[in-house]
Amino acid sequence: MAQQHLEPTDPLSGHVRQVTGDALAAYLRSQATEFLRALRQHRESGGAAAGVEEHVDAARALRRSVRRVSASLHTFRPLLDTDWSESLRPELAWLSGTLGMEHAYESRLERLLLALHRLSGAVFPTQPTAAVPSGSARTAPAPDRGNLTVGAAKAGALLDRQLTLARTRAHSTGLQALGSSRFHAVADHIAVLASEVPLTKAAPTTGLHPYAAAAQERLEVAVTALPLVTAGHPYNAEALIHGLSPDPSPHPQDAPWHQVRLLLRLHRYAREVLAGDGPPVDLRLHTAGPCLDRHRDASEAAAAAAAAARTPRIAPATAYALGVLHADQRHEVEAARFAFQQCWQKQAVNS
Amino acid sequence: MAQQHLEPTDPLSGHVRQVTGDALAAYLRSQATEFLRALRQHRESGGAAAGVEEHVDAARALRRSVRRVSASLHTFRPLLDTDWSESLRPELAWLSGTLGMEHAYESRLERLLLALHRLSGAVFPTQPTAAVPSGSARTAPAPDRGNLTVGAAKAGALLDRQLTLARTRAHSTGLQALGSSRFHAVADHIAVLASEVPLTKAAPTTGLHPYAAAAQERLEVAVTALPLVTAGHPYNAEALIHGLSPDPSPHPQDAPWHQVRLLLRLHRYAREVLAGDGPPVDLRLHTAGPCLDRHRDASEAAAAAAAAARTPRIAPATAYALGVLHADQRHEVEAARFAFQQCWQKQAVNS
Numbered sequence: 001m002a003q004q005h006l007e008p009t010d011p012l013s014g015h016v017r018q019v020t021g022d023a024l025a026a027y028l029r030s031q032a033t034e035f036l037r038a039l040r041q042h043r044e045s046g047g048a049a050a051g052v053e054e055h056v057d058a059a060r061a062l063r064r065s066v067r068r069v070s071a072s073l074h075t076f077r078p079l080l081d082t083d084w085s086e087s088l089r090p091e092l093a094w095l096s097g098t099l100g101m102e103h104a105y106e107s108r109l110e111r112l113l114l115a116l117h118r119l120s121g122a123v124f125p126t127q128p129t130a131a132v133p134s135g136s137a138r139t140a141p142a143p144d145r146g147n148l149t150v151g152a153a154k155a156g157a158l159l160d161r162q163l164t165l166a167r168t169r170a171h172s173t174g175l176q177a178l179g180s181s182r183f184h185a186v187a188d189h190i191a192v193l194a195s196e197v198p199l200t201k202a203a204p205t206t207g208l209h210p211y212a213a214a215a216q217e218r219l220e221v222a223v224t225a226l227p228l229v230t231a232g233h234p235y236n237a238e239a240l241i242h243g244l245s246p247d248p249s250p251h252p253q254d255a256p257w258h259q260v261r262l263l264l265r266l267h268r269y270a271r272e273v274l275a276g277d278g279p280p281v282d283l284r285l286h287t288a289g290p291c292l293d294r295h296r297d298a299s300e301a302a303a304a305a306a307a308a309a310r311t312p313r314i315a316p317a318t319a320y321a322l323g324v325l326h327a328d329q330r331h332e333v334e335a336a337r338f339a340f341q342q343c344w345q346k347q348a349v350n351s
Numbered sequence: 352m353a354q355q356h357l358e359p360t361d362p363l364s365g366h367v368r369q370v371t372g373d374a375l376a377a378y379l380r381s382q383a384t385e386f387l388r389a390l391r392q393h394r395e396s397g398g399a400a401a402g403v404e405e406h407v408d409a410a411r412a413l414r415r416s417v418r419r420v421s422a423s424l425h426t427f428r429p430l431l432d433t434d435w436s437e438s439l440r441p442e443l444a445w446l447s448g449t450l451g452m453e454h455a456y457e458s459r460l461e462r463l464l465l466a467l468h469r470l471s472g473a474v475f476p477t478q479p480t481a482a483v484p485s486g487s488a489r490t491a492p493a494p495d496r497g498n499l500t501v502g503a504a505k506a507g508a509l510l511d512r513q514l515t516l517a518r519t520r521a522h523s524t525g526l527q528a529l530g531s532s533r534f535h536a537v538a539d540h541i542a543v544l545a546s547e548v549p550l551t552k553a554a555p556t557t558g559l560h561p562y563a564a565a566a567q568e569r570l571e572v573a574v575t576a577l578p579l580v581t582a583g584h585p586y587n588a589e590a591l592i593h594g595l596s597p598d599p600s601p602h603p604q605d606a607p608w609h610q611v612r613l614l615l616r617l618h619r620y621a622r623e624v625l626a627g628d629g630p631p632v633d634l635r636l637h638t639a640g641p642c643l644d645r646h647r648d649a650s651e652a653a654a655a656a657a658a659a660a661r662t663p664r665i666a667p668a669t670a671y672a673l674g675v676l677h678a679d680q681r682h683e684v685e686a687a688r689f690a691f692q693q694c695w696q697k698q699a700v701n702s
Contacts, residue, residue: 149595318667326671
């Protein structure tokens with residue numbers, strides 16, 4: 001991917017269209033508006049009458065706009081009022097982290113229960129499940145224990161207990177956060193942003209391309225540092241190395257991939273800013289991104305299975321099932337790296 | 352691979368050389384001679400003064416010739432005296448099975464301990480290990496427990512105990528077998544075979560190709576029934592399905608692959624008979640075969656880890672490590688299938 005790919009050309013003149021700080025302001029205004037709309041929807045759907053699905057959609061939309069505002073503040077920092085952006089960025093990171101936890105625990109549990117069923121050779125029952133009383137959605141499937149071995153069933157029950165507890169706590173933390181004065185301060189900032197973006201004096205006429213190109217370069221440098229040759233060999237067995245290591249933080253090998261995932265997101269959002277209302281951002285980024293999401297999800301699910309196995313006084317059959325599950329998710333990690341390598345290679349060839 | 356690939360051409364005339372029962376007789380005589388040589392070496396090396404390595408080599412050579420004689424009796428059955436071959440074949444199967452057990456347990460333990468070390472991220476210490484008192488070789492590495500977690504170390508110790516016991520028993524059974532009157536009867540038969548092969552009357556001038564072609568066809572039909580499309584997709588996660596199934600015989604999916612392994616061996620030996628002293632048998636068979644050996648070894652190692660996890664009163668950490676190990680070996684099974692698919696596909700394209 002060369003830098004000129006970032007430069008949208010005018011379909012009529014064929015000339016490169018100069019995208020400036022004005023486009024950044026428009027993008028930030030629209031994301032702030034999205035945030036306010038999602039927040040209103042979230043508050044309305046929090047009531048007893050509203051649907052769970054609507055509530056979940058609103059939470060997702062909130063996180064979505066927070067991530068984009070935060071990323072834009074990072075990538076286009078020199079074009080924005082320094083004090084304003086430096087004070088807002090950590091608040092957005094806090095909000096994004098807090099709002100994401102509940103969903104993370106929920107999807108982690110769902111992933112692990114699905115894997116347990118797959119490993120048990122059980123036909124998976126897709127049942128609509130009831131919402132938990134707190135109003136948050138419960139999309140994790142109810143495991144049909146009849147099809148599982150004792151070990152798999154006990155492992156499923158243990159994970160269900162631990163991750164549901166974590167999710168419930170995250171839900172409470174999220175509700176507290178949304179009611180806090182800290183949140184209201186962030187919301188006020190974003191409300192201002194919806195009408196007035198604090199650009200620097202020069203920004204409206206400053207080109208955005210160098211900043212977007214820098215984001216892309218940071219991504220490419222990080223990808224270059226990944227062990228892509230190994231990842232491109234199927235069944236390289238790298239992801240399970242250290243799977244039984246005495247090291248309590250067993251997978252430092254995942255960190256560079258997580259970092260690339262974040263840089264890919266920054267690059268993608270930067271391209272969104274440049275594209276404005278134009279055609280959608282390069283579809284290839286939409287295939288590389290999910291590979292890295294899958295990598296992150298499997299990595300965290302594997303860690304959750306390992307953590308559950310450290311619960312005192314569990315039965316050996318439970319521990320055995322958690323060991324199989326851990327290894328299964330580590331192989332998912334390896335599979336995700338392979339998929340990313342394939343996707344990235346294709347991108348490099350095509351561009 | 353079409354049938355004419357089986358027909359060796361005369362390098363001078365370019366014509367297909369007709370290989371008849373005479374070549375089968377020569378092959379059987381030479382394999383019987385190999386057997387007798389290996390048996391003599393085995394007996395000599397069984398004494399206190401002889402080296403362990405020599406003893407192991409002799410045992411391997413014994414198994415090697417027994418397999419080839421047995422396979423030839425099967426593939427070229429109609430060319431041999433029926434009563435003679437029908438009475439000898441089950442005896443060869445018994446001998447081959449009995450002699451192979453000790454080596455199987457030994458290499459299974461070695462595979463599992465190596466995997467435990469890999470999973471622990473430990474640098475593997477390759478130490479020459481002492482022979483067990485019975486005179487059998489002990490090539491399994493001594494695990495350096497200091498690099499392992501408690502669970503991995505305990506799992507390694509448990510497997511070491513169980514598989515060493517099984518190997519010691521197999522060693523005794525093997526010694527008993529070699530001293531039995533049943534064995535002496537087989538050895539007498541093979542001694543006769545070294546000088547006089549009981550061909551049918553028509554056999555010396557009967558062509559071998561149709562029989563070898565039939566062996567190849569049986570192989571190809573069996574390969575066609577394998578799920579090669581799935582196997583060709585890396586990380587298809589098929590091998591671990593049913594990994595936690597309540598089914599006590601958890602991997603019926605392996606059976607067709609084991610069957611192809613045996614048919615590939617029959618095909619290879621049939622080609623050896625046809626090649627005589629000529630050029631070596633198609634090298635591609637030598638790449639497909641090891642994939643299926645690896646498949647079988649990993650399948651059995653995974654089963655041994657699962658069986659060890661059913662030992663009563665083991666610690667949860669031990670069971671967890673055995674679960675990780677089981678899943679690791681099931682992924683080896685999947686990797687071996689992928690490797691076979693790649694190799695077979697290449698063969699199909701080239702032929």
